[in-house]
Amino acid sequence: MVDPGQLIVRSLGESRIPSPLGSLLTRRGTTEHYVDEADRVLLDDTVAMLAARGDELPSFEPGGPRRRIYFDPSKIRAGIVTCGGLCPGLNDVIRGLVLTLNNQYGVSRILGFRNGYQGLTPGAGHSVVELTPAGVEYINEHGGTILGTSRGNQDPEEIVDCLEQLGVNLLFVVGGDGSMRGARLISETIAARDRRIAVVGVPKTIDNDIPYIGQSFGFQTAYAKAAESIRAAHVEAAAQPSGVGLVQLMGRHSGFIASYAALANNDADYVLIPEVPFSLDGFLPALRRRVADRGHALVVVAEGAGQEHLRDAPLRLDASGNRKLGDFGLHLRDRILDDFAAAAREVNLKYIDPSYAIRSVPANPYDSVYCLRLAQAAVHAAMAGRTELVVGMWRGRFVHVPIPLAVSGRNQVDPDGDLWLSVLEATGQPPDFTA
Numbered sequence: 001m002v003d004p005g006q007l008i009v010r011s012l013g014e015s016r017i018p019s020p021l022g023s024l025l026t027r028r029g030t031t032e033h034y035v036d037e038a039d040r041v042l043l044d045d046t047v048a049m050l051a052a053r054g055d056e057l058p059s060f061e062p063g064g065p066r067r068r069i070y071f072d073p074s075k076i077r078a079g080i081v082t083c084g085g086l087c088p089g090l091n092d093v094i095r096g097l098v099l100t101l102n103n104q105y106g107v108s109r110i111l112g113f114r115n116g117y118q119g120l121t122p123g124a125g126h127s128v129v130e131l132t133p134a135g136v137e138y139i140n141e142h143g144g145t146i147l148g149t150s151r152g153n154q155d156p157e158e159i160v161d162c163l164e165q166l167g168v169n170l171l172f173v174v175g176g177d178g179s180m181r182g183a184r185l186i187s188e189t190i191a192a193r194d195r196r197i198a199v200v201g202v203p204k205t206i207d208n209d210i211p212y213i214g215q216s217f218g219f220q221t222a223y224a225k226a227a228e229s230i231r232a233a234h235v236e237a238a239a240q241p242s243g244v245g246l247v248q249l250m251g252r253h254s255g256f257i258a259s260y261a262a263l264a265n266n267d268a269d270y271v272l273i274p275e276v277p278f279s280l281d282g283f284l285p286a287l288r289r290r291v292a293d294r295g296h297a298l299v300v301v302a303e304g305a306g307q308e309h310l311r312d313a314p315l316r317l318d319a320s321g322n323r324k325l326g327d328f329g330l331h332l333r334d335r336i337l338d339d340f341a342a343a344a345r346e347v348n349l350k351y352i353d354p355s356y357a358i359r360s361v362p363a364n365p366y367d368s369v370y371c372l373r374l375a376q377a378a379v380h381a382a383m384a385g386r387t388e389l390v391v392g393m394w395r396g397r398f399v400h401v402p403i404p405l406a407v408s409g410r411n412q413v414d415p416d417g418d419l420w421l422s423v424l425e426a427t428g429q430p431p432d433f434t435a
């Protein structure tokens, strides 16, 4: 249960400088379409949840421009870094940050750090790039990130040394849960040195696994791309006698991509995700019966599902300390083939794993809009002297989420929530497979 104290955003000091955006705000106050900077966005949104809270209602600080800002734009140098796995929309965010800093606040000194936090570690030898509006023109039309990215931990002391040497006052970290843990260490190091450098995160993860930010940018593009593979697998399966389409999709610990992509076609018969354990002794006969009854079947599996069935898989970590998963999709393919063979039944299985193809594409228009608006919110927060926060959209409103809260847990598909209920409704699969 979230405590109201966990929602307090750290501030570097009082905002005294009139904002260049002030004239846009004079007539604005809270309406159903706008949250005034003095207002707050409720964490809970049902009568029962609010009633259970009593007097103290936990709430987020709203995102958006302030009438007064903390930093003098003429003295600002900003820095941008993109870290972790790729995600559609990274270039939209970079461009949004550069244009908002430049066009709205007149900040022209903007540095791009190459290859994630390595670019903030001079020993790694990456050069720093100057980012200008002209230089970021058209980058949003491409997937990936013009700055490059990386995994692997770096020393926050070295990173803050680098920020100080370069005179950076605002650092924008575009990254996932690991990057936000890194950003937290960086802002703690800045605070310990009593420096005035704002650290603001823009949440990037195709897995959609960062809590309290609603949905991460690029997620919609990624599952739309994944839905193409599901469609292909369905066409293949339906065209063969006893056809089985099996699609494995990214999603280390969270089955959001698998669930949404499966719902997008509404053709899947089974969706297997890490949050809902299943027994293969229950699943395999159910699949065989389905193929016998309907002529074909379509199975969507998240890469993090079924890891418990991969016995003897050695524990391997990537450079950032994330667990490297065993390939359950391939294991499941072999188990399905063995099961049909043992039952002397025909099966024509087509296995598709689009893997990196779903996250390396440019953002779709929905995500491009979202990326730009997140970038705007991030710049407004930083200019107002807010730090150690990540911008997000909570129940349709832009909010500031303190990084310690954003890394306190993992957003996952709730087996008792409405998304998984929709998946169960759409597939007709049982809530659990019993042998």
Ligand SMILES: Nc1ncnc2c1ncn2[C@@H]1O[C@H](COP(=O)(O)OP(=O)(O)O)[C@@H](O)[C@H]1O
Pocket: 083, 084, 085, 116, 117, 150, 151, 152, 153, 154, 175, 176, 177, 178, 179, 180, 181, 182, 183, 185, 204, 205, 320, 321, 322
């Ligand atoms: N627990 C951690 N503490 C500090 N920094 C971390 C931590 N985990 C990851 N990082 C930093 O964040 C970067 C990206 O993390 P990673 O887990 O690879 O991707 P993501 O941010 O997408 O989750 C890494 O290069 C590393 O420098």
Ligand SMILES: O=P(O)(O)OC[C@H]1O[C@](O)(COP(=O)(O)O)[C@@H](O)[C@@H]1O
Pocket: 084, 085, 086, 151, 176, 177, 178, 204, 205, 206, 207, 250, 251, 252, 303, 318, 359
């Ligand atoms: O790029 P890598 O190191 O192969 O990692 C693949 C992983 O990255 C992701 O695409 C995204 O993870 P992050 O957001 O934590 O970077 C996962 O879905 C996938 O398991």
Ligand SMILES: [Mg+2]
Pocket: 084, 176, 177, 178, 205
């Ligand atoms: Mg991560």
